[in-house]
Amino acid sequence: RTVYVNGEYLPEAEAKVSVFDRGFLFADGVYEVTSVLGGKLLDFEGHAKRLERSLAELDMPSPISMEDLLEVHRELVRRNDLDEGMIYLQITRGAAGDRDFVFPDPEVTPPTIVLFTQSKTLADVPAAKTGIKVISIDDIRWGRRDIKTVQLLYPSMGKMMAKAAGADDAWMVEDGEVTEGTSNNAYIVKDGKIITRHLGSEILHGITRAAVLRFAREAQMVVEERAFTIEEAKEADEAFVTSASSFVMPVVSVDGVSLGDGMPGPVAARLREIYLDESR
Numbered sequence: 001r002t003v004y005v006n007g008e009y010l011p012e013a014e015a016k017v018s019v020f021d022r023g024f025l026f027a028d029g030v031y032e033v034t035s036v037l038g039g040k041l042l043d044f045e046g047h048a049k050r051l052e053r054s055l056a057e058l059d060m061p062s063p064i065s066m067e068d069l070l071e072v073h074r075e076l077v078r079r080n081d082l083d084e085g086m087i088y089l090q091i092t093r094g095a096a097g098d099r100d101f102v103f104p105d106p107e108v109t110p111p112t113i114v115l116f117t118q119s120k121t122l123a124d125v126p127a128a129k130t131g132i133k134v135i136s137i138d139d140i141r142w143g144r145r146d147i148k149t150v151q152l153l154y155p156s157m158g159k160m161m162a163k164a165a166g167a168d169d170a171w172m173v174e175d176g177e178v179t180e181g182t183s184n185n186a187y188i189v190k191d192g193k194i195i196t197r198h199l200g201s202e203i204l205h206g207i208t209r210a211a212v213l214r215f216a217r218e219a220q221m222v223v224e225e226r227a228f229t230i231e232e233a234k235e236a237d238e239a240f241v242t243s244a245s246s247f248v249m250p251v252v253s254v255d256g257v258s259l260g261d262g263m264p265g266p267v268a269a270r271l272r273e274i275y276l277d278e279s280r
């Protein structure tokens with residue numbers, strides 16, 4: 001695989017980042033995941049805009065213009081002959097000579113930028129037909145979940161807790177209300193209404209979320225952007241999650257409680273179909 005590191009395209013075995021990199025030492029970095037379908041980038045502009053916002057919120061300079069970033073994405077798709085999968089992008093505050101909590105001067109310490117591709121089937125996956133099971137866990141993450149930082153230890157632990165419980169993923173709960181999934185936005189459907197948490201610093205502002213809500217409204221579906229409780233989720237007619245890597249994924253059980261008839265619901269199925277149609 002060819003990867004991109006600080007302006008160079010390199011075979012993955014030759015790509016290197018310093019042991020002093022602040023991404024490695026402090027999780028001082030941000031990332032984006034953009035999906036590729038039929039060799040085409042999905043929603044690049046949305047991901048680029050969110051990246052700029054994440055960088056600005058952390059006072060981190062961008063090492064690349066958004067135009068050049070698009071070119072790097074396209075070049076990696078070409079060089080790796082990527083038909084379906086993801087492009088991972090990470091920017092960290094770089095490698096200062098020592099470990100120091102204080103941010104280094106960006107003029108002296110440039111950011112580190114890394115991109116790589118990951119080939120993966122995204123559209124035609126069995127889980128889209130069976131749905132996934134989620135469990136609820138406490139949301140103990142920091143308070144700026146709207147910034148897409150590389151601090152993913154707790155979400156990783158959440159997936160492990162789900163696995164241990166015989167489920168596929170976890171929904172995080174704060175004050176009784178669902179914030180989001182470990183790596184996706186969470187939705188329930190009740191009496192035909194699509195309910196998903198409003199934007200704020202408690203959740204990541206999903207790019208797929210924005211697209212799916214737009215498609216839902218265009219299809220005359222009713223959308224309510226508000227917090228919902230985990231109890232409401234257990235009584236929902238259906239549920240689903242959205243993310244760049246899962247598109248729209250039906251959820252068929254919450255904490256062991258089956259939703260509807262235990263099969264993916266019609267709203268989730270329709271939204272997945274619309275999303276795929278629009279992306280192809």
Ligand code: PDD
Pocket residue numbers: 033180181182183184185203204205206207208209242243244245
């Ligand atoms: N995760 N919420 C969280 C906590 C996420 O990590 C993600 C994305 C989303 C959905 O955002 P988007 O629709 O822009 O992908 C919501 C990516 C895919 C990941 O970490 O792999």
